[in-house]
Amino acid sequence: MMSYRAPLDDMAFLARSLPDADAIQMITDQAAKMAEQSWLATNASADAEGCHWHDGKVSLPADMRQAFRHYADGGWMGLTMPERWGGQQQSEVLGGFVGEMLTSSNHALSMLPALTMSACRAIIHHASDSLKDEYLPPIIAGRWSATMCMTEAHCGSDLGLVRCKAIPEGQSYRLSGQKIFISYGQHDASDNIIHLVLARLPDAPEGIKGLSLFLVPAQLSDGHDNNVHCIGIEEKMGIHASPTCTLSFENATGFLVGEAHAGIKAMFTMMNEMRLGTGLQGVGLSEHSYQASLSYAQQRLQMRSLSGIKNPDGIADAIIEHPDVRRMLLTQKAFADGGRALACYCAQLLDASKHQDDDDTIKLLELLTPIAKGFCTEVGLESASNAVQIFGGHGYIKDNGVEQLYRDGRIATLYEGTTGIQALDLLGRKVLGNQGASLRLFTKQIHLLCKQNAEHPRLAELVKRLQPYAKEWPDISMKIGMKALQNHDEAGAASVDFLMYSGYVVLGYFHLKMALEADELQHTSVASNEAHTFTSDFLQNKVRLADFYLRRLLPRSTAHKQAMLEGVDSLAPAW
Amino acid sequence: MMSYRAPLDDMAFLARSLPDADAIQMITDQAAKMAEQSWLATNASADAEGCHWHDGKVSLPADMRQAFRHYADGGWMGLTMPERWGGQQQSEVLGGFVGEMLTSSNHALSMLPALTMSACRAIIHHASDSLKDEYLPPIIAGRWSATMCMTEAHCGSDLGLVRCKAIPEGQSYRLSGQKIFISYGQHDASDNIIHLVLARLPDAPEGIKGLSLFLVPAQLSDGHDNNVHCIGIEEKMGIHASPTCTLSFENATGFLVGEAHAGIKAMFTMMNEMRLGTGLQGVGLSEHSYQASLSYAQQRLQMRSLSGIKNPDGIADAIIEHPDVRRMLLTQKAFADGGRALACYCAQLLDASKHQDDDDTIKLLELLTPIAKGFCTEVGLESASNAVQIFGGHGYIKDNGVEQLYRDGRIATLYEGTTGIQALDLLGRKVLGNQGASLRLFTKQIHLLCKQNAEHPRLAELVKRLQPYAKEWPDISMKIGMKALQNHDEAGAASVDFLMYSGYVVLGYFHLKMALEADELQHTSVASNEAHTFTSDFLQNKVRLADFYLRRLLPRSTAHKQAMLEGVDSLAPAW
Incomplete structure (x- = not known):
């Protein structure tokens, strides 16, 4: 099994002048234990086992389910959520640190809380009070999870093409259509799943301005099944333990979140949060890649250093003595450490934006979000590739774990807006x-x-x-x-x-x-x-x-x- | 299934002034049919099925075996081999073109002939006439295959650490030891497998100057089993259909190839050829990645072009209209086309070196070999990653095939000397x-x-x-x-x-x-x-x-x- 130690000193260094530095230290210590133990322990085996789909039901690998329950029952889902609905209302800086550890130790599993918390954010910002009071507490308590349902087979980057329909019926709506690529759209680690779905009302204008956002629970409050069916899961290059579902909504009951035809705005609340979270996946990937490579490079003996024997008692010198191996390690570490500082700064801006409506804070956050997402995930791939390279042929073998980092990490430049989409957002909109x-x-x-x-x-x-x-x-x-x-x-x-x-x-x-x-x-x-x-x-x-x-x-x-x-x-x- | 068309025009362009341009055109046409049909047809299914190891015996996916027999029975193994042992003695330029098509259409399968032909080269250059006359004809006729056995668990890049032993016994030797990462070390597509094994004689000096090369057939000429056992195959990130074997030599009979203690020289004959072949894998990867991406980018409709609607009758414009998608496609094509020109030039130098003992020809070939291997494989990875990126989330899904290119191709910067090893060879030795x-x-x-x-x-x-x-x-x-x-x-x-x-x-x-x-x-x-x-x-x-x-x-x-x-x-x- 690969080892991973949460970079607590590096986090403490970034947090050292923040008002909640003490809380951060205490809580990251606890999170580190969870990441280094239960989350890491299931990472490789869950990759090998993958998810199971049978007759519309998805089951996760058993120890993944357990690791998630460990997290959810420990109250972690509410870490940065408002106290009003049962959260602990800790800072986003702290939330980011914990998020990085989880994604480092188990990318596939970390997507479940990350998506759920992003969905909460959209509900908090845009839903009615009654929806909030009904749906937020069980989610924040860790009993339910949530998804974002945007993509359809013919539209990924281009949400203006969404065809999913919503027909008003009394106070609620009837949703019909198919969504693809829904992470954790069905699974057996939560009692209920709350879907946030982009769809069109009958009178909706064409394109992106005709989208509305709906909250669609998998089970209704009366316990009835809501006709959201998982008709299949994808076979993928990696993140095998994260079920990528095709969901069919068949006259499912939904509730409008925010204004009609203003769905894209609400979705972007969720999206921006997810983009920062995906940036953290890049950071966590660089960090884990670095740690795995460092320990291998210190142990693996191969050839003598060009500048003279460094390990006279061994059959050869450790490969870390070779400057090019150090170049690869330093590259990984620089991407991890620099990316973490960027992510931490974004989190500080996010925290600040909650307390004051300062235009400059928002502007900076908006500017840095596509950079954190686009850049940190791209260089995360380089870090993972360096890990494979440092391990040599052994990096290509399943047993050593770095090939999983390489496969799992590859998703991060694709979802939540490809690098190309981030780049257009940055240059076109933000600059x-x-x-x-x-x-x-x-x-x-x-x-x-x-x-x-x-x-x-x-x-x-x-x-x-x-x-x-x-x-x-x-x-x-x-x-x-x-x-x-x-x-x-x-x-x-x-x-x-x-x-x-x-x-x-x-x-x-x-x-x-x-x-x-x-x-x-x-x-x-x-x-x-x-x-x-x-x-x-x-x-x-x-x-x-x-x-x-x-x-x-x-x-x-x-x-x-x-x-x-x-x-x-x-x-x-x-x- | 992915489509692939051999880039015959690009090859003809490079070959147009060569004396054998006509032969090249005729034979590449035939090779193209084989690559585009039988080799490509089995690429995805063989990846999904992988190889089977049972009780020391390895079996390939059935249709892979068939595709290889199609190739071998068609006489392709002898394409560039000397007429004296049954080959067709065609040019290395032609051999390179055919090799590229095969690796583009089926990387895992292409390794079998590539390794076999490299082993032949070492035998031709270094073995005694009697070994040549006994072993080359059945290999060149396609009935037997061959391997190179260098790596041991504790030594990959550093062959000086090889421990495998050879004890003289009459005219032959007894070999004992374990070799890992032996591609096609055991399989069921050939009647016999000829291993070229680096090992140490009892009086050998330490380090790389104490290595000798031995020819060790899996079955002896009297039909007896030679105690070469495959004790397992690796689970890998990709090239699943290429069995990566751990071989145990247990007092196996071997024959010295070349002088005692001069094994590394003989091995380098093979190695240099393999490095050029691996460079071709990078080229083939770029080419296939490009073709898959181009056809997807022309069909996938998503968003409108920033400079105005290009496809007014469609729901959106094809993504090829977006300049950044073109940037990724052009990058792939430039790496494929430029890399092919480099590989073709190396092949011309190799052809020239056979007819004249010109120092400048050898020097250029030696200079360009690590560049062809190191650079073309590194940028091949970028091409494959671009393919995943152009497909977006769909590129991460198994069905679309580009994720296999990404996984399969990742081996090429590792084997036959990592990029770091190529770089030291280039800068230190060649420059x-x-x-x-x-x-x-x-x-x-x-x-x-x-x-x-x-x-x-x-x-x-x-x-x-x-x-x-x-x-x-x-x-x-x-x-x-x-x-x-x-x-x-x-x-x-x-x-x-x-x-x-x-x-x-x-x-x-x-x-x-x-x-x-x-x-x-x-x-x-x-x-x-x-x-x-x-x-x-x-x-x-x-x-x-x-x-x-x-x-x-x-x-x-x-x-x-x-x-x-x-x-x-x-x-x-x-x-």
């Missing part, structure tokens, strides 16, 4: 859509950080690496924006390179910031009220990781810059 | 090892091509893109070489970035060369003796593909250059 106003909020932070530390006694060289991006990033955006005014396809032609460029810069900012903070903690007396003490090695490693990142990974931004500036005429069909 | 002499042979070609076409009426802009690399590539090598003199680890710290940089430049050269040739064919009257006529669209697409490659993919070299020049101190452990 060009407000003439770079949101972007400037972030590049101003880069500028300030670099300006304040331009003469840093130890890290000025690193500061110099990041500093040009404060100007270059908005400059590039403007260039593309000007071209896109002439031809909208210019945005599409630049978008994914723009997303990746943005991700490299954003992680560069967080790595530099962490290095500066670590350096400060190392070189000044630590304030006594800090909840956690960090070893000198730990702090030194943050600096080394930033050094690696800014010197060896940030330069990738250059290639993306050059590519995106070539414009749409470089993409002429050649077939 | 720095002769002070850049081999490299200059290639960069001189770049220089000449660019100089001759600097004023090209239509393509001067593209020429300008490639031209700086003729100088930059050797300059970078020299810089790294100087550093590595001080600290050998500097080579390891730069190696994989150097390999990828080199690959981008080499493919840039071939794309430019093809574009110039296509342009010439388009703008001058085609010589009447050309075996094949190319449509104007076909030729124009070569130019467009080069335009895409040089503008959007070649810039990636910049990121690799920057990263590799940072040196080993950027890779300090951060754990």
Whole structure:
């Protein structure tokens, strides 16, 4: 079995100045035990067993069901949910840390609470009080789960094509149609499943503005079955323990959530939360890939170091002595640690947005969400691929577990909006859509950080690496924006390179910031009220990781810059 | 089922000036039928079924066995083998084209002939005449197959650690030990299996210089079983239909191939051939990924083009209208087409080396082999990942086949020497090892091509893109070489970035060369003796593909250059 240890020190480092640092430390400790033990224990066996579909009923591997009950019965589903419906109302920062551990230890299982909590968010924001009071408490108590039902066979990215129908009948509606790719659309680990379904009312306009959102329980409150049938589950590359269901709604009773024809807005509440959660899957994938690789690289003896024997008593040196193996490990760790800092910052923005209606907070969160989702999942795939590579041929074998990381992780750049969709959202809506106003909020932070530390006694060289991006990033955006005014396809032609460029810069900012903070903690007396003490090695490693990142990974931004500036005429069909 | 059409026009374009262009066209036509029909037909079902191990015997999926017999009984195993032992002695260029089709249509199955032919090569070059006369004819006739047995549980990349023993007994030897990861080490599609085994004689020095190579048949000529037991097969991420065997040699009779203690030299004859073959797997993967994606992207309707409706009668536009989808498709096609040109050039060098003992030919081939293997397999993974991405969520589902490409292809950067091993071979042995002499042979070609076409009426802009690399590539090598003199680890710290940089430049050269040739064919009257006529669209697409490659993919070299020049101190452990 693979081992995994929750990166509690790294989390504590990020949380150390937050008001709830103590609570975070205490609760992440408990979550770590659950992730490292019951969730991890079932990861490989559940992958091998997969889900079972029989006559419309789906059963999960038995120990997966148990691991989920352990989580749900422990009250974890309510961690960040409002107290009013039974939640503990902890911060999103804490929720994010716990979410990362769960996805690291068991991607397939972590989708069940993640989807359920996102659905709660949509209900909280958009449903009527009576729906909230009826449906939120059992979900938050962990007895029921929830899904989001958007995709149909002919529409994935393009929800404007949804055909599912809702006919009014008294206070409720009758839903009919088929939805595909519904994760945990049917399973046997909860007493009831609450579906949030995008459908069209009879008088709905065409396209995306004609969608309404409905709450459709699998079982009605009178105990009757609501005619939501799982007519099959998919065979997939990975996440075998997460049932991907085709659901058929056959005159099922549903309740309108929010206004008629305003379903897409409600769905986006859920979607944005899910996108941040999917970004965390990328982070968790990088972290687990790193840990598995590190321990293998320290143990596996193969060849002598080019710079002289390092392990004279062994038959060979550990492969970690080979610089290229270290390059792969540092890449994984830099993506995990930088991605976690980005995710934590997004969570802080989300927490802040609950308490104050500050436009800048929302703008920053909106800007960073597609980056967290798109970039962290893409580089998560690289981390998982590096794990396979570090294990060599042994990485391709089932027993060693890293091939599962590679297969499971591959879903993350596809669902909740592909990387291409994230990229269009980022460049089109979040950057060009407000003439770079949101972007400037972030590049101003880069500028300030670099300006304040331009003469840093130890890290000025690193500061110099990041500093040009404060100007270059908005400059590039403007260039593309000007071209896109002439031809909208210019945005599409630049978008994914723009997303990746943005991700490299954003992680560069967080790595530099962490290095500066670590350096400060190392070189000044630590304030006594800090909840956690960090070893000198730990702090030194943050600096080394930033050094690696800014010197060896940030330069990738250059290639993306050059590519995106070539414009749409470089993409002429050649077939 | 996925469709696949052998890229016969692209192959004919590369072969058009070769002396055997006619034979190539005729025989690739036949091979295409076999690949597109029987080999492709069994690809998905054999993946689902996998191999069976029972009581030491391995059976392949029945239709795989049939597809292989179709190939072997058709005499294909002897395609490039010497006439003396029953082969057809066709060119390596032709052999490469056929190999690519087979690996595109069925990666798992293609490994059986590829390994067998590589083993033949080692026998031809190093074995005694009596061994050749006894073992080559039945192999070349397709009745027997062959393996290479190198890896043991504790040694993969580091063959110096091999423990398998060989004790002399009369004219032969007794071999004992265990080998792992032996592809087709046991199977039921051939009458006999000939193993080439690395082992140590009793008086062998330690390390790699103490290895000898032995020919160990599974069945002896008297029909007796030779005590080579398959004690298990691996469960893997992909290539399920290719049995990965653990073989136990228990006093098995073997015959020395080549000199005692010179086994590694003989093994490298086989290895170099396998590396070129593995490079072809990368090319074939890119090609199949491209074809699958192209046909999906032309059919799948989703969203409207940003630059206006393209398919007014449909519910949406085909996703190929979205520039980012085209970017992914062009990337796949550029890797396939450029990689094929590189592989074809390597095959020409191999053909030339058979007829003349020219040092420059060998040097170029040695330089390009790790690039063909390392680079083409790495970018093959990107092509396969793009295929999954273009299919969206549907790419993650088994039915659509692209997820199998992604899983199967993942082996190619691991076996026959990982990318890290290729990179050390390239930088250490092939470039720095002769002070850049081999490299200059290639960069001189770049220089000449660019100089001759600097004023090209239509393509001067593209020429300008490639031209700086003729100088930059050797300059970078020299810089790294100087550093590595001080600290050998500097080579390891730069190696994989150097390999990828080199690959981008080499493919840039071939794309430019093809574009110039296509342009010439388009703008001058085609010589009447050309075996094949190319449509104007076909030729124009070569130019467009080069335009895409040089503008959007070649810039990636910049990121690799920057990263590799940072040196080993950027890779300090951060754990």
